[in-house]
Amino acid sequence: MSSSLEERLQAVEDHLAIMNLLAAYGPAADAADSEAIAELWHPEGSYTVDAVTMVGDEVPALVEWDAHRDYLAAGCAHVLSTPRVTLQGDRAHAVNHSIVLRHDGNEWAAVRVSANRWELERVAGSWKVRHRTARLLNGSGEARDLLRGIDLEP
Amino acid sequence: MSSSLEERLQAVEDHLAIMNLLAAYGPAADAADSEAIAELWHPEGSYTVDAVTMVGDEVPALVEWDAHRDYLAAGCAHVLSTPRVTLQGDRAHAVNHSIVLRHDGNEWAAVRVSANRWELERVAGSWKVRHRTARLLNGSGEARDLLRGIDLEP
Amino acid sequence: MSSSLEERLQAVEDHLAIMNLLAAYGPAADAADSEAIAELWHPEGSYTVDAVTMVGDEVPALVEWDAHRDYLAAGCAHVLSTPRVTLQGDRAHAVNHSIVLRHDGNEWAAVRVSANRWELERVAGSWKVRHRTARLLNGSGEARDLLRGIDLEP
Numbered sequence: 001m002s003s004s005l006e007e008r009l010q011a012v013e014d015h016l017a018i019m020n021l022l023a024a025y026g027p028a029a030d031a032a033d034s035e036a037i038a039e040l041w042h043p044e045g046s047y048t049v050d051a052v053t054m055v056g057d058e059v060p061a062l063v064e065w066d067a068h069r070d071y072l073a074a075g076c077a078h079v080l081s082t083p084r085v086t087l088q089g090d091r092a093h094a095v096n097h098s099i100v101l102r103h104d105g106n107e108w109a110a111v112r113v114s115a116n117r118w119e120l121e122r123v124a125g126s127w128k129v130r131h132r133t134a135r136l137l138n139g140s141g142e143a144r145d146l147l148r149g150i151d152l153e154p
Numbered sequence: 155m156s157s158s159l160e161e162r163l164q165a166v167e168d169h170l171a172i173m174n175l176l177a178a179y180g181p182a183a184d185a186a187d188s189e190a191i192a193e194l195w196h197p198e199g200s201y202t203v204d205a206v207t208m209v210g211d212e213v214p215a216l217v218e219w220d221a222h223r224d225y226l227a228a229g230c231a232h233v234l235s236t237p238r239v240t241l242q243g244d245r246a247h248a249v250n251h252s253i254v255l256r257h258d259g260n261e262w263a264a265v266r267v268s269a270n271r272w273e274l275e276r277v278a279g280s281w282k283v284r285h286r287t288a289r290l291l292n293g294s295g296e297a298r299d300l301l302r303g304i305d306l307e308p
Numbered sequence: 309m310s311s312s313l314e315e316r317l318q319a320v321e322d323h324l325a326i327m328n329l330l331a332a333y334g335p336a337a338d339a340a341d342s343e344a345i346a347e348l349w350h351p352e353g354s355y356t357v358d359a360v361t362m363v364g365d366e367v368p369a370l371v372e373w374d375a376h377r378d379y380l381a382a383g384c385a386h387v388l389s390t391p392r393v394t395l396q397g398d399r400a401h402a403v404n405h406s407i408v409l410r411h412d413g414n415e416w417a418a419v420r421v422s423a424n425r426w427e428l429e430r431v432a433g434s435w436k437v438r439h440r441t442a443r444l445l446n447g448s449g450e451a452r453d454l455l456r457g458i459d460l461e462p
Contacts, residue, residue, distance in 0.1 A: 008317055009162055015324050016169050023238035027249050030269065030291060031301040075293035077267045079251045082236045082390045084331035095335050097387045099409070099416075101253070101267050103292045108253075108264040110416040113385045113409050115338065137338060138411045139383035147339040163316055170323050177392035181403050184423065184445060185455040229447035231421045233405045236390045255407070255421050257446045262407075262418040 015085050017127050018092055018120055026078040026098075032068070034060035042121060042128040049114075049134045071111075075103030083118070090122040095147065098134060112136065115143040169239050171281050172246055172274055180232040180252075186222070188214035196275060196282040203268075203288045225265075229257030237272070244276040249301065252288060266290065269297040323393050325435050326400055326428055334386040334406075340376070342368035350429060350436040357422075357442045379419075383411030391426070398430040403455065406442060420444065423451040 003011075021040055028036035038060040041047070046055045047062070054062060062068055079101060083094035100112035114134040121130045135143035157165075175194055182190035192214040195201070200209045201216070208216060216222060233255060237248035254266035268288040275284045289297035311319075329348055336344035346368040349355070354363045355370070362370060370376055387409060391402035408420035422442040429438045443451035 005159060005313060005317060008321065009159060009166070012166050012317070012320050012324060013162065015328075016166060019236060020169075020238050023236045023250065026235065026251060027238065027269065027301040031298045033302055036302075072298075073293055075267075075291045075297075077251050077253070077269075077291045079235050079253065081334065081387050082327060082331045084328050084335065096331065097334060097385050099385070099387065101264055101291075103267070106265070108267040108291075110264070110409055110418070111414070113383075113411070113416040115335065115385075137383045137385045137409075137416075139381055143383075144339045144380075147335040148341055148344075159313060163313060163320070166320050167316065170320060173390060174323075174392050177390045177404065180389065180405060181392065181423065181455040185452045187456055190456075226452075227447055229421075229445045229451075231405050231407070231423075231445045233389050233407065255418055255445075257421070260419070262421040262445075264418070 011087055014087050014092065014122075014127070018085050018094055019083060021120070021127050021129070022080055022083050022094060022096065022118065026080050029063070029068075029078040030072070030076060032063040032072055034063045037063065040129055042123060042130050045129050045131060047129075047132045047134075049132075050136065071100065071102055075108075077101040077108070080116070092120040092122075092127070094118040094120065095149075097137075115146045117146050117149075165241055168241050168246065168276075168281065172239050172248055173237060175274070175281050175283070176234055176237050176248060176250065176272065180234050183217065183222075183232040184226070184230060186217040186226055188217045191217065194283055196277060196284050199283050199285060201283075201286045201288075203286075204290065225254065225256055229262075231255040231262070234270070246274040246276075246281070248272040248274065249303075251291075269300045271300050271303075319395055322395050322400065322430070322435070326393050326402055327391060329428070329435050329437070330388055330391050330402060330404065330426065334388050337371070337376075337386040338380070338384060340371040340380055342371045345371065348437055350431060350438050353437050353439060355437075355440045355442075357440075358444065379408065379410055383416075385409040385416070388424070400428040400430075400435070402426040402428065403457075405445075423454045425454050425457075 041059050047059045079099045081097040083096040085094045098114045098116050101108040102111045117133045119131040135146050137143045195213050201213045233253045235251040237250040239248045252268045252270050255262040256265045271287045273285040289300050291297045349367050355367045387407045389405040391404040393402045406422045406424050409416040410419045425441045427439040443454050445451045
């Protein structure tokens, strides 16, 4: 590899910073911590889940949705799997799974299981989410396309 | 960033060492491998789960609990999500989710889903768990406080 | 530590490359992307799941199995937990959990939960899977032996 040690170290730091960024989403969602969610996203970033796209301030406001309040009242965990990270300079993308577990009596049920693609951008030295797409793994072809990286770049 | 390459590399190694440390817990718990659990904790470390705090030798002895034996006889998986890691020199903390899946007929049920906070310390060059707190995500405010980092430091 | 900065950096890169390699399996399986699975394995690599061992081209062909087609039609997620990675030069092994979640009405059921051990090898600069063993965590001693690292090396 012809990269300098410094360049290689930077790539490793970027990879871990992105893992930490994504690992912060679940705890923030489960605590309804809209400020923590706002910290993760680019100010003009967006999040498409099912048929809805949230932009900018709408992203952290998702903790106020009725469905989200219902999850929190019951007890919930937004669990994300280890992302596959691809770096491209000041841009990156990552693919992983997300699971929403909802407390129900003595057990937790997996009420949402989604394929996720994250478009990331380094802004003033910090990685931020530019766009997240989550699609339910319910047998639809759209979620499989996302996992193959089809039909996502505008 | 003004840190030296060596300092930056050390931070990256610390982050990965902590990920590996936490990734060793689930397999050790599922194998009832008390020696492997003892290796992860500081000799004076502790683990608070629900209303119980185990200290020192009591931590690896958790594999002898009736509930743990019952999980193992049925078949179980202690699955931990990727931690969000925050380094502070020879100390660090990490936040993640843990899920206990218990075999039941042809499927596995999520019988425990918890928010976790890990206080870590470097001892003689190796990262060890100083304290782990796990709180069930069952709708209680305590688990949400843990995820926000409230009310944990003594 | 007496290793050079370059050696230490290489180890960190190896660790992250292996995490990325394993993180690519779930999305490839859920998309029935046999080419992506083939990319992960060594050409002569193998995969033992339950009582079956697939070798070489048989590994990516697993997406054609009836059970796999059934999962995909219903909607499924192959979720892998963060691996505990142990490096040994151009060889490595990793241990983690895998969960297959299958869509069923409004929820997803965990229909397979396994202990996994991955034997990895660096080939022409890229990490590849030499052998994966997955054993159901259904109370059998074999899965616990795998997690303890017993009875695996030939």
